[in-house]
Amino acid sequence: MAWDFETDSEFQGDLDWALEFVKNEVEPLDLVLDDPYDKANETAMAIVRPLQQQVKDRRLWACHLGAELGGPGYGQLKLALLNEILGRSRWAPTVFGCQAPDSGNAEILAHYGTAEQKERFLRPLLKGDISTCYSMTEPHAGADPALFTTSAVREGGDWVINGSKWFSSNASVSSLFIVMAVTDAEAGPYRGMSMFLVPAGTPGLEIVRDVHVGSLGHHSTHGYLRYSDVRVPADHLLGEEGGAFAVAQTRLGGGRMHHAMRTLAQVKQAFDMMCERAVSRQTRAGTLASFQMTRERIADSWIEMEQFRLLVLRTAWLLDKHRDYRLVRKDIAAVKVAMPKVFHDVTQRALHLHGALGVSDEMPLTGMLIDAEVMALVDGPTEVHKETLAKDILAGYLPAAGEFPTAHLPGRRMAARQRYAELLEHAIGNDDPSPAAMVATEGR
């Protein structure tokens, strides 16, 4: 019997340490330091490096990676349990060496990179010395890669990239850009796009402007980029020519799960804020907690949060079991769809119970509400993942064999009566087991 909802005591010790460490040492950084991806910020790095060393000493650095890449190789389930702590703080993933999008970029460099590419780009990335940018979405096309137009053309020993990209996170502080470009327009999106490694500073790579999410407390920047005759040597192709779609899928499957794991932490924080407010705020009739509608909000939130947590942990467990994102695609799509909804719903209830304070810039709740909406967009919008989920589910079904559904009661009852005809004859004496009589007795 393998079902188990307990963490082994040794790893639980690590989780207990991580929770105290994040609460006491890392969360305060969110209030005084700016962009975690800006490695050129000497002041921030002077504070963060010793904290990163403590994480390394504890063997919790880069927990998304296998041992061959310098991580502990804990797998997705343990990573989920750790990430639901790290999601409490904007800086925690950087302190623990598993921040997106670098984590996904490291994964594809490890998976598809040549020895030279790994040495030049993956090694400093894993050490936490550089930030990297994943440059896929275009201003006119995000959810559907088939509409991308940024192109790369082979010229002698080089590839020449032209086009625009949009919402390329951390572009302004990144040392490496992983760029998806059309290399064969005739071959379609699955075989006609390739992935390129473009070092920062390559001539022709221009940050038109940095875009921010919302207006409150969001420190990350998202680049609107123009690639004008950006020239990289042929060995800067990542993976095989025409293989970008497969590379992207490798990256996005893990990325979606890691977002969900961290979101668990934020949902829990919103929930804790709601409960504290409920037992603190006085009205003439008592605290907010004394109202049935408040208690209903708290009960609904707890149930939705626990359902989501179990879905995330079960999907992480499936990933460890199959070690192949493609086999868990349906479950990851379900997680991706559930994530923004539970995050939004619990945060909205918490915000509402805080009244004016909830919508003010003196609480983190408005920022969290926007973050919930971000989770409904990044790595593909909710609708696309619902399609994936439903298609996958429906692939397991066949049309009904006859005129009526398989569950149609008259047909099932007739089959059952025929099967037990002999026994029923003794039990109900004169009953007529013919089809006509069956239909006549439908609904009894």
Ligand SMILES: Cc1cc2nc3c(=O)[nH]c(=O)nc-3n(C[C@H](O)[C@H](O)[C@H](O)COP(=O)(O)OP(=O)(O)OC[C@H]3O[C@@H](n4cnc5c(N)ncnc54)[C@H](O)[C@@H]3O)c2cc1C
């Ligand atoms: C904070 C943040 C960080 C990001 N970071 C990066 C990054 O680092 N690199 C990168 O490349 N991209 C990044 N993105 C972009 C992100 O991947 C896209 O926003 C996402 O894929 C959606 O594309 P879009 O914004 O162009 O929306 P659109 O494609 O215009 O879609 C808008 C809406 O249209 C509807 N819709 C679209 N397609 C369908 C469909 N097939 N079926 C039904 N409804 C549909 C949905 O309601 C959807 O929300 C980031 C986005 C955000 C918000």
